Amino acid sequence: MQEWWKEEIVYQIYPKSFKDSNHDGIGDIQGIIEKLDYLEDLGVTMLWICPVYQSPMDDNGYDISDYYQIHPDFGTMEDIDELIQKAKERHIKIIMDLVINHTSDEHAWFQEALKNPDSPYRNYYIFKEGKNDQPPTNWRSVFSGSVWEKVPHEDNMYYFHSFSKKQPDLNWENPQMREDIYRMINWWLDKGIAGFRVDAINFIKKDQSWQDGPVDGADGLSSCFEFARNQPGIEVFFKELREKTFDVHQCMTVAEAVGVPYHQLDIFIGEKGCFSMMFDFNYSHIDITEHEEWFPLQNWTMQEYKDKLFLSQKEIFKTGWCGVFLENHDMQRSLNRLIRNPQERTPKVAKALGQLFMFLKGTPFIYQGEEIGTINNHRLSINDFDDLNSHAQYRRALQEGYSEEEALDFVNRRSRDNTRSPMSWNNQRYAGFSDTKPWLANNEYYKEINVAGEINDSDSVLSYYKQMIALRQNPLYHQTFVYGDFTPLDSEEYVIAYIRQDKQNQILCIQNLQNKTTSFPLEHYSKVLLSNDDIHIYDHQIQLSPYQSMIILL
Ligand code: NOJ
Numbered sequence: 001m002q003e004w005w006k007e008e009i010v011y012q013i014y015p016k017s018f019k020d021s022n023h024d025g026i027g028d029i030q031g032i033i034e035k036l037d038y039l040e041d042l043g044v045t046m047l048w049i050c051p052v053y054q055s056p057m058d059d060n061g062y063d064i065s066d067y068y069q070i071h072p073d074f075g076t077m078e079d080i081d082e083l084i085q086k087a088k089e090r091h092i093k094i095i096m097d098l099v100i101n102h103t104s105d106e107h108a109w110f111q112e113a114l115k116n117p118d119s120p121y122r123n124y125y126i127f128k129e130g131k132n133d134q135p136p137t138n139w140r141s142v143f144s145g146s147v148w149e150k151v152p153h154e155d156n157m158y159y160f161h162s163f164s165k166k167q168p169d170l171n172w173e174n175p176q177m178r179e180d181i182y183r184m185i186n187w188w189l190d191k192g193i194a195g196f197r198v199d200a201i202n203f204i205k206k207d208q209s210w211q212d213g214p215v216d217g218a219d220g221l222s223s224c225f226e227f228a229r230n231q232p233g234i235e236v237f238f239k240e241l242r243e244k245t246f247d248v249h250q251c252m253t254v255a256e257a258v259g260v261p262y263h264q265l266d267i268f269i270g271e272k273g274c275f276s277m278m279f280d281f282n283y284s285h286i287d288i289t290e291h292e293e294w295f296p297l298q299n300w301t302m303q304e305y306k307d308k309l310f311l312s313q314k315e316i317f318k319t320g321w322c323g324v325f326l327e328n329h330d331m332q333r334s335l336n337r338l339i340r341n342p343q344e345r346t347p348k349v350a351k352a353l354g355q356l357f358m359f360l361k362g363t364p365f366i367y368q369g370e371e372i373g374t375i376n377n378h379r380l381s382i383n384d385f386d387d388l389n390s391h392a393q394y395r396r397a398l399q400e401g402y403s404e405e406e407a408l409d410f411v412n413r414r415s416r417d418n419t420r421s422p423m424s425w426n427n428q429r430y431a432g433f434s435d436t437k438p439w440l441a442n443n444e445y446y447k448e449i450n451v452a453g454e455i456n457d458s459d460s461v462l463s464y465y466k467q468m469i470a471l472r473q474n475p476l477y478h479q480t481f482v483y484g485d486f487t488p489l490d491s492e493e494y495v496i497a498y499i500r501q502d503k504q505n506q507i508l509c510i511q512n513l514q515n516k517t518t519s520f521p522l523e524h525y526s527k528v529l530l531s532n533d534d535i536h537i538y539d540h541q542i543q544l545s546p547y548q549s550m551i552i553l554l
Contacts, residue, residue, distance in 0.1 A: 002483070003276070003321075004252075005194075005195070005252035005276050005277070005363065006321060006363060006482055006483070007045075007363075007478075007482050008045045008046040008093070008252070008363055009043065009044045009045050009046070009363075009364050009366070009469055009472065009473070010044065010045075010046045010047070010048055010095075010323065010363060010364065010365045010366070011039055011042070011044040011046070011047050011048070011365075011366050011367075011368070012047075012048045012050070012325075012328060012329070012365055012366065012367045012368060013032060013047055013048065013049050013050065013368055014027075014050045014329045014367075014368060014419070014420055015027050015028065015029065015031075015032060015049060015050060015052050015074055016050075016060060016061070016073075016074075016420070016439065016440075017368070017420050017421065017422045017423055017433070017438075017440065018031055018032055018035070018368055018423050018433075019031030019032065019034055019035050019423065019425070019433060020422075020433055020434035020435075020436075020438070021033075021034055023434065023435055023436050024073070024434075024436065025434050025436045025437050025438045025439050026073045026074075026434075026438075026439050027074075027422070027423075027433070027434075028073065028074045028075050028079075029052060029070070029074050029075035029076075029079035029080060029082075029083055030075055030079055032047070032049070032083055033079070033082060033083055033086055036086055036087060036090055036092070037090075038451070039090075039092060040090040040091075040092065041466070042371065042462075042465065042466055042469065043466060043469035043470055043473060044092065044366065044469065045091065045092060045093065046092060046093040046094070046095060046194065046252075047087060047092060047093070047094050047095070048095050048096075048097070048197045048254075048365070049083075049094060049095070049096055049097065050097050050329060051064065051096075051097045051099060052070055052071060052074040052075075052080070053065075053066065053067055053069065053070065053071060054066035054069035054070065054071050055071055055104055056104055056106050056166065057071070057073075058104070058164055058166035058167070058388065059143075059163065059164055059166070059167060059388055060386075060387075060420075061097075062097075062099055062163070062167070062199060063102070063103070063104035063105075063106075063164070063166050063167045064099055064103050064104055064107065065103065065104040065106040065107045065108075066107065066108070067184045067188075068184070068187070080191075081191070084191065084192050084193060088192075093193075093194035093252075094193050094194060095193060095194050095195045095196055095197055095252060095254075096188060096193055096196055096197075097196065097197050097199055098185065098188075098196035098197065098198045098199060098253075099199040099200070100170065100181050100185075100198070100199070100201070100204070101162065101169060101170065101199065101200045101201065101203045101204050102161065102162065102163060102167040102168055102169045102170060102200075103167070103168065103170060104166060104167065105165070105166045105167070105168050106166075109121045109124045109125075109180075110124075110125060110168055113125050113127070114151065114152075117154070120176065123171060123174045123176075123177070124170060124171055124174060124176075124177040124180075125159055125160070125168050125169065125170060125171055126159060126160035126168075126169055126171050126206070127151065127157060127158070127159050127160075128148070128157075128158055128159075128160070128210065129156050129157060129158070130148070130150075130156045130157070130158055133156075135147075135148035135150075135158050136148055136158055136210055137210050137211065137212055137213075137227070138212045138213060138215065138220070138221050138222050139212075139213060139221065139222055139223070139224035139227055139228065140217065140219065140221035140222060140223050140224055141161055141162055141163060141164070141165075141224060142162055142163050142224070142292065142389075143163050143164045143388060143389050143392045144219070144392040144393070144395065144396045145165070145219075145221075145392070146221065147160055147161055147162060147224050147228070148160060148161075149161060149165040149168075160206070162200070162203045162224060162228050162229075163200070164388055169203070169206075169228075170204075172204045172205060172237050173208075178237070178240065178241075182241070182244045182245050185245040185246075186244075186245055186248065186249070189245070189248075189249040189251055190249075193251075194251060194252055195246075195249075195251035195252035195253050195254075195276070196251070196252075196253050196254075197253075197254045197256060198253055198254065198255050198256060198275065199256050200256060200257075201255050201256065201257055201274075201275075202229050202230050202234065202255070202257040202258070202259070202260060202268075203228055203229050204234060204237055205231040205232075205233050205234035205237060206227060206228045206231060207226075207227040207228070207231055211227075213226050213227060216291065217396070217399075217400065218399050218400050218401065219396065219399055223291040225259060225291065229258075229259055230257075230259060230260055230261070230264060234267065235267040235274075238267055238268075238273070238274035239274065241274060242274040242275075246274070246275075246276075251276075252276045252277075253274070253275040253276050253277075254275060254276065254277045254278060254279065254323045254363075254365075255268050255269075255274070255275040255277070255278040255279070256278075256279055257278055257279070257281075258281045258285065258292070259281070259290075260278070260280075262282075262311075262315040265278075265315065265316065265318075265319040265320065266319050266320075268320070269316070269319055269320025269321055269322070270319040270320030270321075271320075273319070273320055276321060277320065277321040277322050277323050277362070277363060278316075278320075278322055278323070279322065279323050279325060279328075279365075280312045280316055280322050282308055282311075282312055283305060283308035283309045283311075283312050284325070284331065286298065286300045286304065286305050286308065287300065287332075287337055287413075287414065288414065293393070293396065294393045294397070294410045294411065294413070294414040295393070295396075295397045295400065295402060295406075295407075295410045297410070297413075301493070302493050302494050302513060302514075303493045305338070306493070306496050309360075309496070310488040310498075313360060313361055313362075313486045313488070313498075314488075316362070317361055317486065321362065321363070322362045322363075323362060323363045323364075323365045324357050324360045324361075324362035324363065324364055324365065325357065325364070325365040325366075325367065326353060326354065326356075326357045326366075326367070326370060327367035327369075327370045327419060328365070328367050328419065329367065329416060329419050329420060330416050330419075331414075331416070331418075331419060332376050332413060332414055332415065332416075332418040332419065333369075333370075333374055333375050333376050333418050333419060334350075334353050334370065335349060335350055335353070335373065335374075335375045335376075336375055336376040336413070336418070338353060338513075339353075339513075341515070344515050344547070345375050346373075346547070347373050347459075347460065347461045348532055348533065348546075348547050348548075349513075349547045350370075350373030350461045350464075351373075351461055351464040351532040351549060352511045352512070352513060352532060352547045352548070352549035353511075353513075354366075354370065354371070354461070354464065354465060354468065355464075355468060355509065355511060355530070355532070355549040355551070356496055356509075356511045356513075356549070358465075358468045358469070358472065359468075359472070359481060359498075359500060359507075359509040359551065360486065360498075361484070361485075361486040361500070364472075366465070367419060368423055369419070369423055369424070369443075371461065371462055371465040372424065372449055372450065372451055372454050372460075372461055372462050373449060373461035374419075374421075374424065374443060374445075374449055375443075375445060375449070376412070376413075376418040377417070377418060377421050377441065377443050377444050378412055378444065379408075379411075379412055379415075379417075379441075381408070382394050382407075382408060382411065384441065385411060385415055385417050386417055386420070386439070386440050387415055387416040387417045387420065389416060390411045390415040390416065390417060393407075393410065393411055393414070394407045394408065394410075394411050397410050397411075417440060420440060421440055421441065421442060421443040422434070422438045422440065422442050422443070423451075424442065424443050424445075424446035424449060424450040424451065425450060425451045425452060426450050426451065426452035426453070427446065427447045427448075427450055427452065427453060430442055431443065431446035431450060432450070432451075432452065464532060467530055468530065471529055471530055471551065476504075476505075477505055477507065477529070477553075479502060479504065480500055480501065480502045480504055480505040480507055481500055481507070483502060484500040484501050484502040484505070484507075485499075485500070485501050485502065486498060486499075486500060487499045487500075487501065489508075491520060492518065494512065494513045494514035494516075494518075495510065495511070495512050495513070495514075495518060495520060495544070496510070496511045496513060497509065497510040497511070497520060499554075505553060506553075506554040507529070507551060507552065507553055507554065508522075508525075508550075508551070508552040508554055509549075509550075509551055510542065510544070510549065510550050510551075510552070511547075511548075511549045512544035512545070512546065512547060512548050512549070513547065514546065514547070515546045515547065516546055517543065517544065517545055517546060518543075518544050519541045519542060519543050519544065520541065520542045520544060521540060521541055521542075522537060522540060522541060522542045522552070523540055524554065525537070525552050525553065525554050526553045526554065527552070527553045528550060528551070528552050528553075529551040529552065529553055530549075530550065530551040531548065531549065531550040531551070532547075532548060532549045532550075533545045533548045535550070
């Protein structure tokens, strides 16, 4: 079925690191407005703005203390209105981040709940008595340590947090709390935003039996995922959420939901599902453990990655729709994640990886800096990291018996700060992100990898992204790329090839993800639509140079 949101090309902005307009070293909403021309020129049609709400910034804004206010570091509500308006003038829609599994512990509701145990706000959160001088259960939070935090000045009383202790989970069992959340969602939609990316939404239902799980780490705890994620009954909350908010506004929603088994997709997407689309992390989490630990290193192969990617495409479209993405603010850069040899993290490879994702079935999401081929920063000390999860993972790795050197290596590889370093706009001081020292160190390669150096270079990664977007949007092929079938092709391990096809077109997308020349059979073709290298097709074969990617109209 045709839907407007299937046709969007989304660009994800991490505002703190995108562009600083007011000389404080922190990116802001006016900075995004300054760059709207750049985004329009790139060709994207929608922006996902990571949280800019009032927040003590324990988790960089994913800890909201007031849903109706903008954090002064980012600007004001007028700035948001201006952004929505100015983006609209350029035919760019805005989706905001919706964080409704938890609030900040500094939110007025939580403060009231702490101050007055008899207040109705007590039941907006999950408070429980401990047992035998221990927390109520032995579950480990996502950012490590217990999910339970002791309530100050109360005997044997704890509150629940799936993420950091400054992010208490909301109690979705409470209808009054849910109504307050729906009011807030509708208030934002009334402003004229196009929808939301919905944070950690598969955590909103907890197993109500509150039993201990099997210990699975040196910390003596048990991952909370078994009890606090993808729980039966969550679909009841989803249905009400959709009916009272998203349906009313016909908005676009994309669910962030890690670890959803494919047989549960129908509560998330498709006709009965709550959201327009979801992100499938089953292939993107190939480098971390099932419990989202960054250690030990995972030994994955390209064949496994390809199989997971193809499986994802097969399963998702049986039920509904997904957003496809190569990078986001919770991962390291894709060139580091997917390419083992540092020498091979080149612009050509960035183009091939970008292409692999841009033409999959689904709505493409591009993460800031991906379009210029940014690579990870290397940090020499744990003190150089900002991300709270990097610190948590470092501590856990030490606890599990790894050396400081090993623990730092895990964090360097997987840290979320890799994608949160300020955007590299040019090769000037502070990479044109700010004229003062940024809140987080600039990417160490900004002199070589930056927007200004690529924008007028027809061979750059940025130019390739523009060409890919233009090709996807070309009326001759648009329907095929958006709605056409996806068919994976058999090939050697490092070649990923698939066909997108409808009644009009049959288009081959092929990527040779290795430092070796190879070939691929091709019986007939009409035209090469895009390639990141010279084209050699003869004897019913395509010859692919190392890391060559091509889009071929058959
Ligand atoms: C997922 C977000 O993407 C991540 O950045 C955040 O830390 C957690 N949810 C908690 O809100």
